[in-house]
Amino acid sequence: MKIEVDQPRLASEIEALGSISDAEAPAVTRIVFSPTDLKARAWLKARCEDAGLAVRQDPIGNTFARWIGSDPAAPAVGTGSHIDAIPNAGKYDGVVGVLGGLEAIRALQRSGFSPTHSIELLVFTAEEPTRFGIGCLGSRMLSGTLSPEAARKLKDCAEASLDDVRKRAGMRGDLEAVALPTNYYKAFVELHIEQGPLLESQRIPLGVVASIAAPASLRISIEGAGGHAGGVLMPDRRDSLCAAAELILAIEDAARTSGAVDTVATVGICEVFPGAVNSIPSRVRLSADVRDTDLKRRDEVMRQIERASQSISAKRQISIQSELVNADAPADCASEVVDAISASCQKHNLTFLPMVSRAYHDSLFMSRIAPTGMLFIPCHSGYSHRPDEYASPEDIARGTLVLAETLAALSR
Ligand SMILES: [Zn+2]
Numbered sequence: 001m002k003i004e005v006d007q008p009r010l011a012s013e014i015e016a017l018g019s020i021s022d023a024e025a026p027a028v029t030r031i032v033f034s035p036t037d038l039k040a041r042a043w044l045k046a047r048c049e050d051a052g053l054a055v056r057q058d059p060i061g062n063t064f065a066r067w068i069g070s071d072p073a074a075p076a077v078g079t080g081s082h083i084d085a086i087p088n089a090g091k092y093d094g095v096v097g098v099l100g101g102l103e104a105i106r107a108l109q110r111s112g113f114s115p116t117h118s119i120e121l122l123v124f125t126a127e128e129p130t131r132f133g134i135g136c137l138g139s140r141m142l143s144g145t146l147s148p149e150a151a152r153k154l155k156d157c158a159e160a161s162l163d164d165v166r167k168r169a170g171m172r173g174d175l176e177a178v179a180l181p182t183n184y185y186k187a188f189v190e191l192h193i194e195q196g197p198l199l200e201s202q203r204i205p206l207g208v209v210a211s212i213a214a215p216a217s218l219r220i221s222i223e224g225a226g227g228h229a230g231g232v233l234m235p236d237r238r239d240s241l242c243a244a245a246e247l248i249l250a251i252e253d254a255a256r257t258s259g260a261v262d263t264v265a266t267v268g269i270c271e272v273f274p275g276a277v278n279s280i281p282s283r284v285r286l287s288a289d290v291r292d293t294d295l296k297r298r299d300e301v302m303r304q305i306e307r308a309s310q311s312i313s314a315k316r317q318i319s320i321q322s323e324l325v326n327a328d329a330p331a332d333c334a335s336e337v338v339d340a341i342s343a344s345c346q347k348h349n350l351t352f353l354p355m356v357s358r359a360y361h362d363s364l365f366m367s368r369i370a371p372t373g374m375l376f377i378p379c380h381s382g383y384s385h386r387p388d389e390y391a392s393p394e395d396i397a398r399g400t401l402v403l404a405e406t407l408a409a410l411s412r
Helices: 007-018 033-052 093-111 139-141 147-151 162-168 198-202 240-256 295-316 335-347 362-366 393-411
Strands: 029-030 052-059 063-067 076-082 086-087 120-125 184-193 206-212 214-223 264-272 283-292 319-327 353-355 374-379
Touching: 007 093, 007 393, 029 033, 033 052, 033 063, 033 093, 033 335, 063 086, 063 093, 076 093, 076 214, 076 362, 076 393, 093 120, 093 184, 093 393, 120 139, 139 240, 139 362, 147 162, 184 198, 184 335, 184 393, 198 206, 198 353, 206 362, 206 393, 214 240, 214 295, 240 264, 240 283, 240 295, 240 362, 283 295, 295 319, 335 374, 335 393, 353 374, 362 374, 374 393
Parallel strands: 076 120, 076 184, 184 374, 206 353
Antiparallel strands: 029 086, 052 063, 063 120, 206 374, 214 283, 214 319, 264 283
């Protein structure tokens, strides 16, 4: 069996999908269930049908395109990613895994391979949180991580409910039908651009992901006492920004001293009230994002942040309240899938780097219901979520070849 990826066709399909956008090229904006997203879905469906795949859509709009194997009742081998894009994004995030997945299937068909297990391309709805404020909407629901009741409460920024928006976009059926039965997939593999600089800087063509980090995020509200910057003397102050400054450094310290480079913590938002040059800050709002590949270690960092909050609060007589916004558990990739990807790289004499996925992906949620792995390809300077995001046609084709080989191995 000789697998040959049609690199020019794949590159031209990536360009074509990139042109279905609400932003001017090279930027891509494709928000879930917008007319542009629906146009992209129709374009993709036609391509899947051209390849002889059986296409279905679930009630939240996850799209499944199946190459039926010789044992149709056996669990399928899945691959795929997402085609939604945040405002002013690039052409490759998600799309490489979808169109690369489709081309991997077509390359296997051309090679004469006949799978025992069906091979299925899965296009997830709303990996990006742009519209409903929650990332990986489709895969959270497929894996049962997000319940239909919780999903029905989601609204977009125009206050339209998810249920109304998806029905208006033509998605039929009850959300209860989205979660996949156990054993639906024998394995799941996602091809994705790295969104980081390591592969490019080390000149290694492929990354095989061993674990996927996951974030926990906090909204922190700090209340002190305001006053005139001249009138209130230092012993009498309860300055909320000074307390916030201590807390931000404590959060940094908690991650730095966790004992592992995989622990990261970021305070990305700091809003100061009233925000006047001659007024003592009375109130501060912070956000904190803590990520790790190890749940116990991440939770220990969260506890350390809580202890720091309490001691700063007591020392400065300032109220510090934190609210846990979300806390997804990180995941390890399944050894049988990691081994299959690694063996496929070796078969084609391609070196690879074992990696941690520091961004999270639909695969994080797929790993809850199926043995899951991820394959990364380099992207220019690690840029992603910006118009100059770039992966070369050669790197994309290499990733697609290894993906095809892996799907073949898993579906025999
Ligand atoms: Zn992505």
